[in-house]
Amino acid sequence: MPHVKNLRNYSGYFYTIDPFFSDENFLTKLNNRTSGIAGPILVDGAKRDQTVWAGDMGVSLPTGFVSTNDLFPARNSLSTSLSLQDPTTGALPFAGPPVYGYVSDTYHAWTLLGAYNYYLYSGDITWLRTSWNNYTKAVAYLANKVDSSGLLDVTGIEDWGRLWQGDYNSEANAIYYKASSWLLHVVELAGYMNDSSLAATYANNASALKAMFNEKFWLSSAGMYRNNLTSTMCPQDANLFAVLFSLTTSAEQASSVSEGLTKKWGAYGSVSPELPETVAPFIGSFEIQAHFLSGNDARAMELLHLEWGYMLYTPLSVQSTLLEGYTSNGSLYYRSYDGYNYDPSYTSHSHGWSTGPTYAFTFYVLGLTLTSPMGQTWSVAPHTSGLSFAQGGFETPLGWFGVEWKSTGNSFTIARTMPEGTSGVVVLPITGTITLDGNAVQQTGMLSIDGGNHTVSVQE
Structure with a gap:
């Protein structure tokens, strides 16, 4: 409501006490909730969960930067997540209140990446220093899950909706690699290099993980990375993150991944092998960037026309390119996964995680x-x-x-x-x-x- 200067300046209201319920304010809480420690915040959609989700911010935060330069919601969202950190383990929540739980290693890492992006765009050194202990403790939480294999052993399996998360998973290891290597960059940028041992640890961990990632996950027969150590399925997310996060070791390898991703394209977009029969614009947002980075601009533009073109022009939608997801046959359902069962529910039409083209145009085309x-x-x-x-x-x-x-x-x-x-x-x-x-x-x-x-x- 950009035309309303003060959203708290209501011209009408309703108030009463409910004497027949355990919470006397029940009737006035029906349309009221708290989703962060302060507002405004970034949430996954205007409806549905209306909650801070760290993975969604991997897209919505840079979108907010290039479009409005309004980073205050991002700061509040990140501060909300850090305020909920488990003081003993260092674990960060899967989402903000009222959904939150400590059940996702990937979304834990996305919070770290979001903090880096916020600092890069804003230069808010005061916030970074205030959050530094939480930040480094959160990295240590993931580092402690790297075992003798040299890989992150994923125990928090909740994710963006994908199947087959857990154990030595390539997507989770790719995101962790970027989180740890970006933390090294933050150490350098913020002037924390007086702790040389900390910086050396981050550098060594990132280097070792990159080598192990390629040794364990690269599937030469497919020219792509596999989902885990016992699978031949090559997921969309892990492969595009390998390109985006510089885990590929050559331009030829990155281009091979780009080509392999196109083999999963359908009539309405890129279909995720890790979430069968589903087009997920969250992951598609990153795939566009992977094609640009690998030097395959025509593929990036083709995917934009295919996936976001369908969302914009299909009569099943409302001329929105912000669909949460849909099935591979174009039906507006989103097949999410709760760790046990599919949840084929109607898709949200206002999901920030589908705005990837907004900043891809600025960062890559421009x-x-x-x-x-x-x-x-x-x-x-x-x-x-x-x-x-x-x-x-x-x-x-x-x-x-x-x-x-x-x-x-x-x-x-x-x-x-x-x-x-x-x-x-x-x-x-x-x-x-x-x-x-x-x-x-x-x-x-x-x-x-x-x-x-x-x-x-x-x-x-």
């Missing part, structure tokens, strides 16, 4: 990303994807970051506006003669440029 908090350093690496132009940007506490590029096939021009005092790199999509602000330069491929207004052109 090519604009931050490489240090608030954008003190940045990167512009456009994926032209057959398009003739793109423009856009976002804002951080340092100011406006804007990019506009035009492509004619044998020439490419990019104009960018970055806050003064920042610096970054521009990665050009074609090779040729390069000019910077009209002056010829001798560099090729990638240019280092300071903030301000600059124009780079390349002619084949």
Whole structure:
């Protein structure tokens, strides 16, 4: 309700006491609930659970950043999760109140990734320092589940809806790898390097896990990663996360995974082998990025047309591209899994975890990303994807970051506006003669440029 300045300024109300029930405020609690330690917060949907879910925030948090730069809900959501941390084990909740339980190793790791993203976009060092003990304790909780195999042994099996979670699972190990390696990055960025032993531990753990991940999960016959040590099923989630989180060891391996993912495409989108007969836009949001990162832009665009095109134009929906999920035959049911049974329920039409294209366009097609908090350093690496132009940007506490590029096939021009005092790199999509602000330069491929207004052109 953006037109309402104060949502608490109700023009009407109802109040009474119920003398016939154990809770006298029962009647006025029917439409009232507490979902976080403060508001606003990020929830999974406008209806349904209306709860903080760490996995959903893996998509909705960066979407909120690139679209509105409203990170206050993300901060409140993360603080809610950290406030519920088990003080003995360090476990983080699967979701916020009133749903929460300590039953998911993957969503535990997603909270850590969300905290990193929040810090990267906001530069909120005060919040990070306040949360640091919770953060490191949460990483230790997962690290203690890495046994002599060198892999995370998953005991908290609740997840985004997938089947066959638990034990030495590749998806969970991929997310844990990113959580631990990002924590190393946070140590560096936040100036906590006085604890050199902590930093060395994170670096060694991440390196060892990457080697073991490829040794144990890579299935050469399929050119993809398998679900666990006893399975030949190659899941959508683990494979795209392997590309996104830099677990692949070569460009050829990443491209093989990208190709393998397309073999599971159906008429209405990418069907998840780990949740049969189901299209899950949450995981599809990440698959788009995996195709971009592996250099297969055409596949990313095709999946966008296939999956989000169906959601937008199907007469079964309401012209929403925010469906929670649907079956592989296009029926608007979402087959979730509670650890024991399928739950084929009607899908939500307003699920934040399906907004992945929003920031994928900015981060990959436009090519604009931050490489240090608030954008003190940045990167512009456009994926032209057959398009003739793109423009856009976002804002951080340092100011406006804007990019506009035009492509004619044998020439490419990019104009960018970055806050003064920042610096970054521009990665050009074609090779040729390069000019910077009209002056010829001798560099090729990638240019280092300071903030301000600059124009780079390349002619084949």
